[in-house]
Structure formats: structure tokens, C-alpha cells
Amino acid sequence: MNNDLSIFYLISQASLVVQLVMLILLVASVMSWTFIFAKRKELAATFQVTEQFEQAFWSGGDLSELYAKITEEGREVEGIEKIFIAGYKEFSRMHKVVSMPASDKVENAQRAMRIELSRELDRLDESLPFLATIGSTSPYVGLFGTVWGIMNSFRSLSTAKQATLAQVAPGIAEALVATAIGLFAAIPAVVAYNRFSTRVDRLAGRYEIFVDEFVVLLQRQAHS
Template sequence: MESTVVDLDAAQGMMDAAELSIWHLFVQADWVVKTVMFILIGASIWCWAIIFEKVTRVRKMQRMAAKFEDAFWSGGALDDLYDRVGQYPADPMSSVFAAAMREWRRAASRGLGNKHGANLQERIERVMHVTVSREMEKMEKYLSFLASVGSSAPFIGLLGTVWGIMNSFTSIAASKQTSLAVVAPGIAEALFATALGLLAAIPATIAYNKISTDLGRYAGRLEAFANEFSAIISRQLDEED
């Protein structure tokens, strides 16, 4: 008899544990809480896709920038380098160089280099800075989504939590029972929504700060190259004068 009682207690404990499993909490949740969970799960998946793409791309652009700088400072003719990369620049730094050389060649073909040196250099600098801004805008695409998820996901999860707790108290009032077993599933569902909110927000916030810092350094690298190339062009114009 005692063995039977123990077996029944063990079976009941297993059933209670199953009812509090993550899948069961999701299935039994109210439709509002389910909607919140779907939103947070989708946002988390999209965040991880953005994080993977941005981290991979930034690393690739850093490697390509280092390769281009080696070619640029190798002492070879800039016209030859432009002929190799000018038509189809593969990275932002190559695009900045190609934009400047394109403006330089356009002015040279019109014989404007010696007569309008100051204006030419100003145009080249403007073209390079516009190209830097355009390329960085491309690299920062979708980055604001990480910031939005990082700031709003906890509150979205909190909405599901508040709604779930309201339903739990409604169940207590309807059943007129204050046992923890009655309210535990509803409260667990509610807290699960908060957990999903934090699960989406924490990686998004960390990744946003890291990627933003890396992109800021890369933008500084592009600006430094643009300034160095502008100095080279200035010296070239002075020699031609």
C-alpha cells in the first residue's frame, strides 16, 4: 500500500513538472501572452541574423581595408591601382579611393588640374566624404533594429507578464482557491514572457554596443584614409603648379 502511494505521488510530481515545462507553458498561455511570445521570439531570431551578418561583414571589411592599404602604400602608380579596383570597388575604402580618382581623372581630361587646383581639391574632398557617409550608411543598415529590441523587448515581455498575472488573479477569484498549485501555472507563463523579453534584449544591447564601436572605428579609418589621400592630392597639385 505504501509503495502504491509513493508511486502515485511520484506520478503526480512528474505530471506537475510536465505542466510547468517550457513547451506546456507556451501552449497553455493566453492568446495575448502567446502573441507577446511570438513577437519576442521573432525579434530574437532577427536580431541574431543581424548580429551574425554585421560581425562577419565588419571583419571582412577590415581585412579588405588592410589589403587595400598595403597596395596603396606599396609605392605603385595610383592610376594602375585605380584601373584594378576603380570599376568594381569591393570594399568601402576602395570606393572612397575610386570616387576621388574618378573626379581627378574627370578634371584632368578637361584640363582643369592646374587652373583650378584649389577647387578641384575641394571637390575631391567633398566626393570622398560623401562616399564615406554613403558606405557607412550601408554598413549601419538594420543596426537600429538591435537598439530598438534592446530597449523595448523587456517592456514587451513585461506586458505579457502583467497580462498573465491578471489572468491568474482572475482564476483565483473564479475558483475561490488560494492554493499555490492553482496560480503557479499562470504566474509561470507570465514570468516566461519576461524571460523571453530579456533573452531578446540582452544580446541585442550587447551586440549593438560592440558593433557600433567597431563601425565607429572603421569610419575613423576611412576618414583618416580620405585625409591622407587629400594631402597626397594637394602635394600633387602644388607640384603641377
């Protein structure tokens, strides 16, 4: 009997169903890490844009100059900048309508910002459901592979004249590898999902505060 119980040997000797389960989990793990690195980079860039914009917005400069700077040709607009552009553009358009009450002008600008805010939050939430799915299902998929492998091990023992630990250990070990791979795929996904969800919630809070503060400024301009 082969005494090699290395991970690679156990995987190579596993049944086809268990190997398929392992392959699915490995693919899920690779996809999960791809999403994790991409989302981490995206959120870091979004926080940076938010910090830079808030500094420029509260520096006391002319909002029209800030709008022109953000919307200049060739510049990519991101995150909170899109919310500002939506509100400022709508307010400027409504401000030209002399017959419209000031409150309606501000309300239209606020509605435009709320719509853009929802779009930004939807964009930030992309891939998070995928991480949640990987984190919640991978252990069960791995457990399925383990149960299947153990069933095969005990089925083979039923035809053996004398059952020993040496006979059953390799089969059980290779089956448990599926659970290990399932946990390997699930744990990073769960940690990343919780981390990213917290950061998205923080951004959502900052966006909400900005919309409320900007609405106050627009109300002052509308009545001036």
C-alpha cells in the same frame, strides 16, 4: 492538477494574448540573430578590404595602377576602395582643366570622397537601428505579457473558494516565461549593437584619416 511545469507546457497553457506576445518575441529574436550574423560577416569583410587596400595604397606604387587594379572589370568594389575611386576619379577629371586652380581641384576631389564616405557609413549603419529597437523594446513587450498573465491568474483565483500557492504558481510561471523570452531577445541585440557600433566607429575613423591623408597627396600632385 497537472504538475508539469516545463517551458513547453507553460507556453502551451498560456493565454492567447501571452502566447501572441511570446510569438512576437521569438520572431524578433530570430530576425535579430539573422541580422547579427549578416552584419558580423559584413564588417569582417569590410575590415579585411580596408587592411588590404591600405597596404597597397601605402606600398609606394603608382596610384593610377592601383586605380586600374581596383576598377578592373568583374571586380566588386567595397568600402574604402569606393572612397579612393571617388576621389581619384574626380581629381583626374579636374586635373585636365588647366585653367582651374590647384586648390579647387583638390577641394572637388575631397568633396567627392566625403560624399562617398557618408554613403559607406550609411550602409554600415544599416540594421543597427533595428537591433537597438529589439534591445530596448523586447523586455517591455515581455513584461506586458507577464503582467497580462498574472492578471489572468489572479482573476481566476477570485472565483476559487480557497486560494493556494499550487493554484497560482503555474499561472505566474507561464506569465514569467514571457519576460524570459523578452530578455532572451533583448540581451544579444544590445550586445551586438554595442559591438557593431564600436566597429563602425573604428571604420569611420580610419576612413576619415584616409581622406585627410589622400587629400595631402593630391595637393602635392596638384602643385607638381
